[in-house]
Amino acid sequence: MATCLKLSAKKDIMEVLKIEDLKKEYISPEGEKHLVIDVPKFSVEERTQIALQGTSGCGKTTFLNMIAGILAVTQGNIFVNGENISQLPEAKRDIIRANNIGYIFQTFNLLQGYTALENLIIAMSFGNYNVDQDRAKSLLTKVGLEHRMHYVPAKLSIGQQQRVAVARALINKPKLVLADEPTGNLDAKNAQEALTLIREICDENEAALLLVSHDEKILHKFNRLQSMQEINVALQTEGQK
Numbered sequence: 001m002a003t004c005l006k007l008s009a010k011k012d013i014m015e016v017l018k019i020e021d022l023k024k025e026y027i028s029p030e031g032e033k034h035l036v037i038d039v040p041k042f043s044v045e046e047r048t049q050i051a052l053q054g055t056s057g058c059g060k061t062t063f064l065n066m067i068a069g070i071l072a073v074t075q076g077n078i079f080v081n082g083e084n085i086s087q088l089p090e091a092k093r094d095i096i097r098a099n100n101i102g103y104i105f106q107t108f109n110l111l112q113g114y115t116a117l118e119n120l121i122i123a124m125s126f127g128n129y130n131v132d133q134d135r136a137k138s139l140l141t142k143v144g145l146e147h148r149m150h151y152v153p154a155k156l157s158i159g160q161q162q163r164v165a166v167a168r169a170l171i172n173k174p175k176l177v178l179a180d181e182p183t184g185n186l187d188a189k190n191a192q193e194a195l196t197l198i199r200e201i202c203d204e205n206e207a208a209l210l211l212v213s214h215d216e217k218i219l220h221k222f223n224r225l226q227s228m229q230e231i232n233v234a235l236q237t238e239g240q241k
């Protein structure tokens with residue numbers, strides 16, 4: 001009986017991300033193959049929050065971009081909510097990203113010609129849900145931008161632009177949010193506030209969070225902290241050379 005209970009409890013844990021034998025090679029300007037990512041195994045369970053630590057150039061953005069389907073893999077499998085995106089063409093990966101993944105980019109990637117509210121509505125138009133202005137407004141209010149909804153990014157502070165990016169990442173109710181150095185452009189006080197906001201908003205929306213950063217002050221807040229060195233065999237081999 002106890003074994004049965006144990007088995008069923010285990011089955012209930014759902015992985016929003018599962019990676020198997022993932023590799024990415026780039027071709028150097030000299031024409032040589034350069035293995036940047038070699039991750040045998042990595043997973044993120046639903047509603048968990050994980051921080052990945054890595055120095056500049058260790059492959060953080062490459063890793064996240066493959067998970068998001070922005071970048072094609074060289075080899076291996078990436079399952080997002082159970083679907084293997086690594087074998088799909090770019091257009092299909094784009095659709096899966098729009099519906100399953102929220103991405104907070106290092107440089108925010110907001111559409112400059114559109115207001116904060118329009119940035120959210122455009123992101124919504126790519127997803128499965130009907131465009132819902134009220135949801136967009138309520139997310140912007142949640143991130144403290146109720147008086148800035150009709151501002152274009154250039155008229156917002158860096159911290160405010162980041163909050164638009166956070167709200168946009170959650171607009172299509174993703175099960176997984178990726179954050180690439182989300183506090184890299186902020187001062188210490190704003191960085192802590194932004195981190196708290198990202199973690200709270202993921203929790204409230206029942207999204208898992210995978211955050212990559214080099215910033216110790218951010219990283220030590222997470223219960224589950226792993227280093228890129230630990231998961232990326234390519235870095236271990238590089239270190240031995």
Ligand SMILES: Nc1ncnc2c1ncn2[C@@H]1O[C@H](COP(=O)(O)OP(=O)(O)OP(=O)(O)O)[C@@H](O)[C@H]1O
Pocket residue numbers: 026027028036054055056057058059060061062063
């Ligand atoms: N398109 C490309 N062609 C060749 N090499 C690349 C390409 N993109 C990235 N690289 C190399 O791959 C490595 C990892 O790059 P990546 O941008 O993933 O690092 P990162 O950890 O995100 O760095 P940072 O924190 O500085 O943004 C770097 O050595 C980089 O020079």
